[in-house]
Amino acid sequence: MRRATLSVLAVLCAVMAATAAETPSLVAIQNARIVTVSGATLEKGTVVIAGGLIREVGESVTPPAGAWVIDGAGLTVYPGLIDAFSAWGQPAPPAGGRPAAQPQPRPQGQEQPAAPQRSWGPEDRPGTTSWVKAADQLDPADRRIDAARSAGFTTAVTFPSGSLIAGHGAVINLGGESAGEMVVHPLAGLRMELNARGVGGFPNSLMGVIAYFRQLWLDAAHYQQAKEMYDKKPAGLARPAYDRALEGILEANRVVLPAVTRVELERMAALAAELRKPAILRGAHDAYRATAALKEAGLSVIVNVKWPAKPRDLDPQVEESYRTLELRDKAPTTPAALAAAGIPFAFTSEGLDAPRDLIAAVKKSIDLGFKREDAIHALTLGAARIYGVDNRLGSIEPGKIANLTVIKGELFDSMARVQMVFVDGKKYDPAPEPPPARRGEETR
């Protein structure tokens, strides 16, 4: 009965994903080039995975008896690639018109929020859903997950969307039948945005947004203090009112802030210092000339690789400013500058049409002098380290999660293609080259 259910599930899974095949739990890839990232690259090595974890890796490792052996000649094995900021598996923002994939579970007694009301001040918690967790609203059937895996991604840090404080991102593995199986870490970081458009009422400006964040943080600190005092000795004390927005702030392991230009990067570095949590700046096109400030503030960076480009069908009378042209020219040099400065960084596919475009975009930086090994590091261990999951992800080391990306040829070569990926030890074959997706349709 159980077997039958499983095989039905497997069939379902195969139908749904069209790529997943049943994998024996013991697998060895032999004679492959192995880029461990954490150590030296093995020109001809073997990696053994068992029970969803990496068991062994080395040049003189022999495949254990009973293992399914894959001949790795001509293949390169990398740690599974990580997209450090994505929306894969997350419902589209409400404005997109698509209903949430699953009804969101809500604590009892809290009614569904009605249409957003006009906010008059920080006490109305404008644009804030800091209690939302990407891990709780994960949709394993999101077609973007298949596309990402076919492009070589095994892991993503996926975030809810919303106006100012959308909620907590989760580190997820891009394979698995249930949302719970996919989650590697449910509290990767709190997504914060600065654009108050759509909030309705306060705040309506950048200074308002930043002032709101300050107040929110003060409120959270006070809330925490009040809770501790009450827990220690409730008798005779007024009970502090439960506040889910502040609970969400207190829970955050780190904050993720948007910053593209130099002034924004420096501004967010200053804000991050006030928020007293580890901070990640995302966007960062202009970071090539803000490395000193970033280094000093000890921040991590997620580089958006949708490089600025000349708008299509631009009015020829519009004279693009020097500033615009310079950013367009220099943005792809940012990864090399960050690597040289020793600033932890990773990449995001945010804004790209398809996950595979990320590799092509990083290749542009490589052509401008960014080192391949630094690129691979940023796509694997670097990303894992930013989110504090480098003890389980990001490199090919015994004991780590068996997320592997196997490439025919080498990553960033023009002829390279994804041969297979392993997610939690389970093998997936890339979907056949997808037909060019129609714009706006790639979400499901």
Add this chain to the structure above:
Amino acid sequence: MRIAAFLLAAALLSAGENDSFLIRNATVHPVSGPKLNNASVLVMDGKIAEVGERLQTRAKVKVIDGRGLHVYPGMIDAATLVGISEISSVRETADISEVGEFNPQLRSSIAVNPESEHIPVTRANGITAVGVLAAGVSGGFGFGEISYIGGQISLMHLDGWTWEEMTITHGAAMQLRLPGIETRRFNPATRESAATPFSEARRRQETNLRKVKTFFEEARRYQTAKQASPATLKTDLRYEAMLPVLEGKLPLLIPAAREREIRDALAFAEQEKVKIILVGVRRPGGAIEEIAKRKIPVILGSPFVPIQEEDDPYDATFTLAADLHRAGVKIAFASLGAQFARNLPYQAGHSVAYGLPYDAALRSVTLNAAEIYGVADRIGSIDSGKYADLIVTDGDPLEIRTQVKMMFVKGEPVDLESKHTRLYKKYRARP
């Protein structure tokens, strides 16, 4: 007959009392010629009778001692909303938004409010005449409506009991907003400017330009029909108003800020064989030579505005007048608005600091505007036969510290009090 003769005599007598005088011992700047030191200006019946260094004093004429003072022609704001728009955000006080795409029959003179608070404020710095626009020149949006031909610009004196008294000429130019390729359009509904793809903007321009050309074609057919059988033709005020334009008597005033719009306007003038004046030129680029070659006059708005493009030189708006002048273009300054019309002399003065020769600057706020509108026989300089529109100052009127001591419009002394001086006195006197 006798009564008529008596009235005429009375009129002459009263005219002689109020609008005839002699200014003596002043430095006279006729603009049309070199300045005259220690000279006199004789005004008879509201007109300038004589200018010279040794004028004989005549009996029964008031004499003004101009020792230490300067006499200039009153300045002309070539395109303004003074008198037609009081508070731009209060719809009831702004008469620049008539609905409809083609309104050539409208003349702004009739809508001018002689009681406008802007009039005395504008006069205080030495402006005696203005070209009143029939529609705003930036964008040309009414309330959701776009007009291509907004109406006729009227030249008005800044003094008079009624609009009729103020009018110098009803139709000085016809205001045309030529459809341009607008890739950035301000949407009044969302109060945001949205970007449009170039190809779409160009298609829209073609469509709208066709409308304008069709209207000109219709007007031409009307003109032919009128010549053929004037008696049976059903009169249409719109086409009737277009006749002087088609005959080349009335110039079109076309807002054109940048090179492409300027070239569009020049091409339109060529195709339709009409006279044009460009207004609001901001960034003419390579079109300057073309403007000069075709002898198209240019009315410039305020230089006290931001530069057009981020990488433009910081002084691009200040050197524009000098650039045009150097190329041989006739320029006149204009406020293109109401509340800052008083700054007209400083638009020219500031341009002097950035290369515009002084004499050209003075002309650009006096005689040039009169020449552009074809009324140089009546206003713009101190020459006999012209209206005695004069200012008497303690120095160079393009200099911000100079005070206008006296003003005469059609020879009549004008009170220089304004809302500004009233407020100045009120708050000076505050205990």
